[in-house]
Amino acid sequence: MAVPxxxxxxxxxxAIICTIISPVAQAQSTAPAPAPTSDGAAVDQGIAYILMLVALVLTYLIH
Known part of the structure; x- marks a missing residue:
């Protein structure tokens, strides 16, 4: 069974043509991600959670 x-x-x-064309077809430039901004709200919220946890532990230990 020989293949011509x-x-x-x-x-x-x-196969060669598809190999050459396929990267060109997918070459889409995506917009860069915006720079992370922090206004300190996350830090304040983290400190508040820690203080509430400390208050809970102290209340548990005192009673």
Whole structure:
């Protein structure tokens, strides 16, 4: 069961063309991500959670 050379050459050429074209088809430039901004609200909220946890532990230990 021999495969004709013309079909092997045809598929080789198609494979080369697809290899060359596929990166070009997917070359989309995405917008850069915005820079992270912090106004200190997250830090304040973290400190508040820690203080509430300390108050809870102290209340548990005192009673």
């Amino acid at each position: 050379r013309i079909s092997l050459g045809f598929f080789a050429i198609i």
